[in-house]
Amino acid sequence: MKHLLWFSGFLTLLLAGDRLGGLLLQRQADASLFRYSRLYRGEAGADLLFVGNSRGLTFYQPFIEEKTGLRTFNMSYNGLPADLAGVLVQDYLDRYPAPKKMIVDITLCDRSNDALIAAFLPFAGRSFRLDSLIHSKLPEIWRAGRVSALYRFNGEVFQRVLYHRNKTDSDWLLDRVVAPQLAAEAGGRSYDLEVHPDLVGQLQALVDSASKKGVTVELVISPYFPSFQVKNLDALKVAVEQATGLPVHDYRQALENPAFFGDFMHPNKAGAGAYIDLLLKDRVLPAE
Amino acid sequence: MVFNSLSFLIFITVFFPLYFGTRGRMRMGFCLLASYVFYGWWDWRFLALIAFSTVMDWWFGLWISYLDAPDATLKRCDAGSPALRNFGKFTAIVARTGWGRKAVLVSSMCMNLGVLGFFKYFNFFVENITSAFSAAGLTPSWATLNIILPVGISFYTFQSMSYTIDVYRRQIDWEPSLLRFATFIALFPQLVAGPIVRAADLLPQMRSDRPFVWHNLYSGSGRVLWGFFKKVAIADSLAPFVDQVFEAPESFGSLHLLIGVVFYSFQIYCDFSGYSDIAIGLARMMGFGFPENFRTPYFSRSFSEFWTRWHVSLSSWLRDYLYIPLGGNRQGAWATYRNNMLTMLLGGLWHGANWAFVFWGLLHGVFLILQRTVAPVWRRFVHFTRLPGMLNQVIEVAVVYSLTLLAWVYFRSGSIGLAGGDSFSTANRVISGIGSLEGFNMGAVVNKFQVVKGFLLIGILLAIELSNIRYHWNVRQVQRPGFRMAAFAVLLWLIAFFGTFGSNAFIYFQF
Numbered sequence: 001m002k003h004l005l006w007f008s009g010f011l012t013l014l015l016a017g018d019r020l021g022g023l024l025l026q027r028q029a030d031a032s033l034f035r036y037s038r039l040y041r042g043e044a045g046a047d048l049l050f051v052g053n054s055r056g057l058t059f060y061q062p063f064i065e066e067k068t069g070l071r072t073f074n075m076s077y078n079g080l081p082a083d084l085a086g087v088l089v090q091d092y093l094d095r096y097p098a099p100k101k102m103i104v105d106i107t108l109c110d111r112s113n114d115a116l117i118a119a120f121l122p123f124a125g126r127s128f129r130l131d132s133l134i135h136s137k138l139p140e141i142w143r144a145g146r147v148s149a150l151y152r153f154n155g156e157v158f159q160r161v162l163y164h165r166n167k168t169d170s171d172w173l174l175d176r177v178v179a180p181q182l183a184a185e186a187g188g189r190s191y192d193l194e195v196h197p198d199l200v201g202q203l204q205a206l207v208d209s210a211s212k213k214g215v216t217v218e219l220v221i222s223p224y225f226p227s228f229q230v231k232n233l234d235a236l237k238v239a240v241e242q243a244t245g246l247p248v249h250d251y252r253q254a255l256e257n258p259a260f261f262g263d264f265m266h267p268n269k270a271g272a273g274a275y276i277d278l279l280l281k282d283r284v285l286p287a288e
Numbered sequence: 289m290v291f292n293s294l295s296f297l298i299f300i301t302v303f304f305p306l307y308f309g310t311r312g313r314m315r316m317g318f319c320l321l322a323s324y325v326f327y328g329w330w331d332w333r334f335l336a337l338i339a340f341s342t343v344m345d346w347w348f349g350l351w352i353s354y355l356d357a358p359d360a361t362l363k364r365c366d367a368g369s370p371a372l373r374n375f376g377k378f379t380a381i382v383a384r385t386g387w388g389r390k391a392v393l394v395s396s397m398c399m400n401l402g403v404l405g406f407f408k409y410f411n412f413f414v415e416n417i418t419s420a421f422s423a424a425g426l427t428p429s430w431a432t433l434n435i436i437l438p439v440g441i442s443f444y445t446f447q448s449m450s451y452t453i454d455v456y457r458r459q460i461d462w463e464p465s466l467l468r469f470a471t472f473i474a475l476f477p478q479l480v481a482g483p484i485v486r487a488a489d490l491l492p493q494m495r496s497d498r499p500f501v502w503h504n505l506y507s508g509s510g511r512v513l514w515g516f517f518k519k520v521a522i523a524d525s526l527a528p529f530v531d532q533v534f535e536a537p538e539s540f541g542s543l544h545l546l547i548g549v550v551f552y553s554f555q556i557y558c559d560f561s562g563y564s565d566i567a568i569g570l571a572r573m574m575g576f577g578f579p580e581n582f583r584t585p586y587f588s589r590s591f592s593e594f595w596t597r598w599h600v601s602l603s604s605w606l607r608d609y610l611y612i613p614l615g616g617n618r619q620g621a622w623a624t625y626r627n628n629m630l631t632m633l634l635g636g637l638w639h640g641a642n643w644a645f646v647f648w649g650l651l652h653g654v655f656l657i658l659q660r661t662v663a664p665v666w667r668r669f670v671h672f673t674r675l676p677g678m679l680n681q682v683i684e685v686a687v688v689y690s691l692t693l694l695a696w697v698y699f700r701s702g703s704i705g706l707a708g709g710d711s712f713s714t715a716n717r718v719i720s721g722i723g724s725l726e727g728f729n730m731g732a733v734v735n736k737f738q739v740v741k742g743f744l745l746i747g748i749l750l751a752i753e754l755s756n757i758r759y760h761w762n763v764r765q766v767q768r769p770g771f772r773m774a775a776f777a778v779l780l781w782l783i784a785f786f787g788t789f790g791s792n793a794f795i796y797f798q799f
Contacts, residue, residue: 002769003502006769006772006773009773010772010773010776010777013773013774013777014776014777014780014781017777017781018781018784021781021785144789148784150781150784150785151784151785151787153785154784154785154786154787156737156738159737159740159741160737163737175731176731176732179541179726179727181538181726182538182539185538263539
């Protein structure tokens with residue numbers, strides 16, 4: 001009998017602690033200055049919306065706001081796939097007045113990223129679309145999140161939530177210069193970009209929903225390190241242009257200075273400045 | 289079947305009620321069946337191999353026993369089942385060949401090492417002999433075979449061999465029950481990644497039914513939870529960072545590489561010792577006591593101490609069946625160095641068919657030899673300078689840990705070699721990258737969130753393990769129900785919050 005009592009007490013403590021912990025962590029997720037916390041808290045209203053994977057972080061908000069005088073919101077994230085981006089954009093459009101422009105780096109159609117989708121569990125309670133996406137793509141993870149409230153916060157997204165609890169993330173960008181030794185090897189290196197028709201379809205849906213709200217959508221390919229080869233990028237560009245009916249502004253070789261890059265795939269802060277100047281010059285970004 | 293999978297959860301949920309609901313031969317038979325299901329879940333075809341090794345070693349044990357005491361052995365066979373009687377008669381006939389005890393032992397060793405050699409080292413030897421001939425200007429055309437390495441073969445082969453050797457040495461009696469012996473070899477908690485449990489430790493425990501004891505359930509489940517925390521929360525969380533470092537070392541600065549190597553040292557420790565904890569805990573729940581396999585090895589003050597705290601069941605196996613028979617440290621300095629080196633080289637080769645593992649063993653052999661020569665000088669220095677005891681301890685632990693890290697680089701690269709990569713090139717790039725000190729700053733470290741999480745988890749691990757030396761948490765949790773309740777809940781919360789789920793295999797499965 002005493003063992004049964006012990007077990008009942010243990011289960012009660014386990015569940016109570018889990019739920020209480022989950023509640024406390026959810027508060028942190030709701031109150032943080034991290035981009036998705038602000039998105040779901042209603043503090044992300046902007047004139048310019050940016051969407052992309054880690055390369056989308058090149059849309060460096062402080063520079064853009066300084067040069068355009070417009071409010072910006074960058075919802076890019078490392079490895080953000082098009083299906084998740086579509087959910088985030090639609091949630092944004094539901095909650096805020098339509099921005100003037102939305103700039104999308106199309107390389108987010110590169111590959112799916114279930115691990116990242118799972119890491120968005122802390123916000124599943126704030127978005128039925130996000131909840132449905134996780135439920136449909138990762139039913140086991142979704143169920144685990146129901147069983148354990150703490151499990152929902154087991155991911156890098158929540159770590160960033162904590163990191164940006166009281167610190168803005170608008171200047172989130174790689175701030176280093178690629179090592180000379182590595183830079184010398186760029187010509188021999190390549191990246192195999194994958195073209196997934198379903199992700200291109202997700203991008204098309206994202207563009208359509210924004211266009212219906214009167215948002216001007218600009219599709220871009222942000223710069224890669226000069227001489228670094230990205231296979232299938234042309235195929236992706238063609239597929240996206242055909243699916244969306246919009247031109248893709250191709251800046252893949254727009255920056256020639258190796259000092260503008262943190263690695264082969266990502267411009268650094270200096271590179272972001274130069275890239276943004278090009279976007280302004282080509283009127284992809286509206287000038288002040 | 290891996291411990292950190294849903295299928296295993298279902299497996300043990302079914303296993304324990306049936307285990308304690310049966311008695312005698314029925315329980316033993318059920319245990320063997322369950323262990324074979326556990327093993328066959330991975331690849332049922334290799335059950336034949338483990339059954340073959342089991343029957344052969346059991347019979348070699350019978351043969352040696354017959355040569356020692358023919359009448360007594362036959363009497364014991366006659367007292368058993370008809371099958372055992374037949375085995376006894378068959379052995380008596382075979383014994384007429386005139387083979388001595390040593391010849392039987394050598395046959396047993398050849399059989400075991402032959403099976404292990406074929407499955408684990410055949411391609412390695414063919415490739416290396418081919419390379420040697422090619423270097424000599426010859427062009428042999430020996431083909432390698434597409435051999436699948438049976439999981440856990442190194443563990444159960446060593447376990448099985450130790451039985452025959454112990455029977456030969458008259459340290460244990462021959463086991464009359466083939467069923468019990470087969471269960472001893474295949475017992476699922478330790479089957480695929482140890483600890484390597486000796487027959488002298490486990491077989492006597494298996495001769496009587498182990499009753500259900502609450503104390504064992506709590507003590508065992510606490511140990512299982514701790515093992516899961518180490519594996520799922522720590523080892524698997526460190527793994528992605530480590531994998532990135534060893535996949536493309538040139539992409540990272542020196543501090544990032546160093547963190548990667550430190551993380552690997554804790555990844556492999558938590559992965560392997562986590563498995564051992566789960567195995568020991570499961571065995572305890574079944575009523576069996578397994579030997580400890582790890583004792584906070586990174587706090588060792590010397591390499592000889594390290595090897596009494598790291599993978600203890602393997603190092604003690606190598607000590608008892610290789611190092612001491614070679615002469616141990618009783619035949620002068622040079623013979624001791626040779627024995628140290630041979631033991632460590634073979635210990636390295638045991639881990640995998642790749643020169644990087646052998647080199648890892650070589651490094652540890654060198655460290656052991658250096659220790660024997662440097663330690664007296666260091667002790668004199670400490671005495672002369674009156675170095676405070678604590679500082680002396682910190683320096684010794686730091687030196688041993690740093691050199692262990694160096695060796696781990698080659699060990700981790702050995703896995704790359706097994707996967708077809710160039711292990712030495714990888715290891716050298718990691719070491720030269722760290723040595724260059726280029727990018728030795730936090731700004732050059734990428735994935736900082738993984739770094740913060742990794743160090744936080746390592747901190748939790750060290751805090752618990754160090755405090756355990758004084759407070760004996762697992763003993764306390766058994767004695768105090770309230771503390772147990774809190775401890776189990778905290779561990780499960782930590783696993784839920786930090787765990788990496790997805791049935792990642794244990795590193796030592798590949799060995």
